[in-house]
Amino acid sequence: MTENDIAIPKKGIARHKVLAMLKDFAKDDPNYKKLKTWSLVYFLGDAHTDFLLKAYGQFLSANGLNPMAFKSLKRFENEVVRMTADLLHGGREAAGVMTSGGTESCLLAVKTYRDMGRAEKRIRRPEMVIPETAHVAWEKGAEYFGVKAVHAPLRKDMGVDVDAVRKLVNRNTVMILGSAPEYPHGIIDSIAELGEVACDRKIPLHVDACLGGFFLPFMEKLGYDVPLWDFRISGVTSISADAHKYAFSAKGASVILYRSVEILKHQFFVYENWPGGIFASPALLGTRPGGAYAAAWASIMALGEEGFIENTRQMMKAADRLKEGIRAIADLAIVGEPKTPIFAYTSISKEVNIYAVADQMEVRGWHIDRLQRPDALHVMVTPLHLKVAMQYLKDLKESVDHVRGRPELATTGGAAMYGMIAHIPLRSMVKKSVLKMFADMYGPDAKMINPARASMADEHSAEKPDLATRAALWYVKMREKFKR
Ligand SMILES: Cc1ncc(COP(=O)(O)O)c(C=O)c1O
Structure with missing residues (x-):
């Protein structure tokens, strides 16, 4: 059988053999356990992974579709939502649901505000004002739900230009977006200023904290200078925060929180005439993965505030070390002034092509994400990266030295x-x-x-x-x- 001629095997293969095949398939995957991968995996070590596996495995088949069926899942969801609301200063009024990930949370916010704009302000041609650096999930939401994405430019510090946002909102604006932080460069938009625009114009403001939701509060507790960005800013009406990122849970878990259940109501879907029964769904998915919600709950409970603080301490130590080391390498510069463990760096010399540097880093075993506008390389630090930060810097220096003055490397390979x-x-x-x-x-x-x-x-x-x-x-x- 060729690779393009695959069908279900006539006779089932022994389970142990299938498992061996899976292992074999994975051999060329990024080896995140060696900590050479950034952004795809949030790995806290084998013990934590084994623990998540047990939590996930116990609820593998449980389905959160009907909140009245698996009461355990509803409890996990409730508690994860409440713990997140507490963390982000939403108080008892905040209400939300768990979703399958950041993208689902972002899509839901677009749908919610489109429907809210329609219901409350009769907006028929909805628009949303989003920073140029907004995660691409927002573009997807715009396309899926027929909401025009109006892009606000950036200031010199790479945060969204709030004066521009103020000018771009109009009668059709159903929401404004800020990121805490944005994915490409780890910059936190000025949520306080966006909040003023939101209050003045009575427009909902969503904060995309898919990345920062589970580390910014702990940076603040550690004494880092983190500007206010959560529900303490009065214009903020909703926040998304991913458990499967910096709450170190298994894939498939995020939270979308609204300031009140009155807003959340616009997210719900109900269809009363289906022959399959009256159907009500709180989020985008039909079947909702119980394992992912159980693992998210388990991860947060096992880490506790102290665990989150310690992880954040290590991440920041690694990130500061990396940023300092990169600044010390001739011809490289950090993009903007990110205060978070997420950042990008670029080349400031024609002698050094940054994408060629990425190729050289890959030769040295690193899995590198490339950015554009400006051309840059991406780093998303997790606590264990502290162990490899010095090696990364050594390899990076070598890679830059290798590329410098070799223009031909810019015209080959990746x-x-x-x-x-x-x-x-x-x-x-x-x-x-x-x-x-x-x-x-x-x-x-x-x-x-x-x-x-x-x-x-x-x-x-x-x-x-x-x-x-x-x-x-x-x-x-x-x-x-x-x-x-
Ligand atoms: C700021 C931000 N929002 C949304 C997302 C989308 O999350 P997911 O990949 O879990 O769908 C990401 C992913 O990195 C992100 O960084």
């Missing part, structure tokens, strides 16, 4: 591809091509694209080029076309 795609002027063409590539990835010829193959692309190969090579060829052609 650097060529990312560089080209970030700078190609016709953005709609990039979108079209990526859509085409996705269709290939998820179509019958499904295979994985490995960007590093770009350099190996050989148009004249005798074999039919695989998807990776076709992608690479496309990039190479585009690069030629747009060479200046």
